[in-house]
Amino acid sequence: MKNLPEVKLGIVAVSRDCFPMSLSVSRRKAVVKEFTEKYGEIFECPTCVENEIHMRTALKEVKEAGCNALVVYLGNFGPESAETLLAKEFGGPVMFVAAAEETGDNLVGGRGDAYCGMLNASYNLKLRNIKAYIPEYPVGTASECADMIGEFLPIARAIIGLNNLKIISFGPRPQDFLACNAPIQQLYNLGVEIEENSELDLFEAFNKHAGDARIPEVVKSMEEELGKGNLKPEILPKLAQYELTLLDWTEAHKGSREYVAIAGKCWPAFQTQFGFVPCYVNSRLTAMGIPVSCEVDIYGALSEFIGTVISKDAVTLLDINNTVPADMYEADIKGKFNYTHKDTFMGFHCGNTAAGKLSFCAMKYQMIMARSLPEEVTQGTLEGDIIPGDITFYRLQSTADAKLRGYIAQGEVLPVATRSFGAIGVFAIPEMGRFYRHVLVEGNYPHHGAVAFGHFGKSIYEVFKYLGVAVEEIGFNQPKGMLYKTENPFA
Template sequence: MFANIPEVKLGIIAVSRDCFPIALSTQRRQNIVSAYGEGLYECPITVENEADALKALDDVKAHGVNALVVFLGNFGPETPETILCQKFDGPTMYVAAAEGDGDMINGRGDAYCGVLNCSYNLGMRHLKAYLPEYPVGTAQECADMIREFVPIARAIIGVKNLKIITFGPRPQDFFACNAPIKGLYELGVEVEENSELDLLVAYKAHAGDKRIPEVVADMQKEMGERTYPDLLERMAQFELTLLDWAEQHKGARQYVAFADKCWPAFPEQFGFEPCYVNSRLASRGIPVACEVDIYGALSEYIGACITGDAITLLDINNSVPQYIYDEDIAGKFDYDIKDTFMGFHCGNTPSCKMCDGCAVKYQLIQNRLLENGGTPDFTRGTLEGDIAPGAITFYRLQCDSEGNLRSYIAQGEVLPVATRSFGGIGVFAIPEMGRFYRHVLIQKRYPHHGAVAFAHCGKALFEVLKYFGVSDIAYNQPKSLPYPTENPFQ
């Protein structure tokens, strides 16, 4: 696991209503632990009352537990079981025992009923907890549900302990990346906003850093000859600048993400484009969002926590030309042309998520703008090539102009289709993307940036966003389920 991502230490506490046999909850808890295997700490205290709850909490804290499973082995005591959530400093999950492992007189636990009262009491206390879609199961089913809780808990812990560090204001005419930070504070995220000059001063202070040769060697190992040798020291110096800034400025937080202004002033002043360095940090679980996209950085970080893998941030960029669709997609993949689009950024996607042959190149658009289309100099430094095919989840958590958190999630894939284009780019396919593009992305005024996780992780993402209180979680709805703004007379 990345050093910038939390390590989840699970613990389970069983609760028992005192008019039911305590042995029922205790044995059922033991069965779950046996079914789960290593990695689940079993609290030996079965909670019947408030005093038990406090003792159990002291026990799990002493054993380093940072994500708690409360198990209703029978009906459960309403006050103690909700106090566990109230006083535990971390995400809490509730699961309950299905019947069938004993007789239906002395061996019936009624946990199916107990979950209803538990949920009611959590609501009265305004407590957040994770409950699976169907939170009642056998020992093996509960163990499986607990495994699904791990990435959810990891994201919750990470966001709670996250600081997003920014450099510079949003670029002109990129107002879509400018969103109220109110939503960050509501989620418990800290933000530190700095000037580009602060970053430039810190960068210059790293000139001659004795660690530069080691970073250069690592870049050479990663890219071989597919880079500009004369840029490596400058890029290594910048990488060390960001890593040191993160360590020195995270303050009371444990984890960091960046949102940096990368144009138009950056390349000329620093002498290169920052994209390749940004990709290297992203490959280590430290997102660096382009164009000071704070919510893009947050979205990326959540995805990194859930998947434990590298992520990226891309523009929902351009349509797939008809000739590419006809040559490489039609008849080979079950997608309409409107289901496809190209995701692009200048070169921030980690090399581990790119096709073989990706290389450090120059930013064509910036070269036109800043170097009059001449021989590239300071516009070099992007990581370019086609993005590797495979499963993806395209998603974003955003604070709208009125300060409300909203989000979308869409699962799909990167197709094994050559883009014939520049930048870090891929041909994406998402079922019903055309309708999703119109009635979610456009209709709800989302910016052009979307986070990309390289796996189908929509289920965990949905639960994390729901836990954070995001009520508007959009997705790519099938044709059988029209959007509210979709014209029914097409």
């Protein structure tokens, strides 16, 4: 995949002046050894920070090494000002982690008290309004700290990506899609740039790509991907022309930013003017690492990008769409899977899910649009049942009054035939019924949710926190016995 940041990680040990610096240095070396063996490269900063002068030296060393993410390691108690100023001046994602004591045989000269130091570090970070990732239990052995740093990698990748992201949108949202409203203030607060364009600009660029010499090559790629599912071969040249239009646009318009995501238009006039629907092309770009949301869903595109950089895999954007019929639940789910009927639902979109995430796929026409338009202008969807397996359903959203909130729920796609159309799957999320009512409905979320293929809730949750989403504004599918604030305890 392209369009993904690479994390160049550095580690700086810190030491309180009344503790032996050698303790922090030796513990840092042990962490680096463990991390390198398990996860790969990390730059070991040679300067151990004891004061602000050391801090500037260490900062220079990690910058010259090309580090874009940093681990501040409390090998002992640590200097509160210097270590937090290091995080502030570094400018990229930072985590704090601390050393556990190694042995009961060395608790005099070899005791570091980093368990205590982490408290003061967290307090000083808050005083200075500095964002940093602190693991669930941030004090550990060298091996445990290496694992915690490994968990930091996808979080750092997401923060780096968002700080260098431009979302490119085309056209206003369709009428009656106010649910996908997108106040842009929070995008700027997150460090994300937004470029809003008219679909007329896109149409002009598309027409200029007519006869592009690269079209046959893209058509061949599409044919190979579709295989027997290539049921609309006559539309592939137009789709290839559109794909090239989007790819060229992103390169020409990313400006100072390194990464892009697209919030695309797909109706109501798109089909009649372009002569097709863009679903399949959207799926292909998303598989390349350039998420494309439907219906000009700007925060949907933002959410997809977060999932892409965390999972390093294709994601999709689906409607939280329809219930599973009772007879279907009784025949295909009950007794075979440990879910109630209300735990299940169908996630659907017209055809924007990457071919590699479908159990089978076929190029078809958009059935819903074809109810009111000629079928020939609605071709371009990629239909099929979504592959079974673990998923994370999530979304980051700005409210109408520009407050940032999000939700995360882990579950799975069941190996159950959908018997329906579009890119669709039978989803199961524990306690989905309550989550639907007290997070999605109560929180006024739109019908679009991003789907990552795997359980990535832990990383996404930490990214949301790092971005400044208040923990009370991060909804999740709470287990039985854990009431939502709006849930009737007598129901």
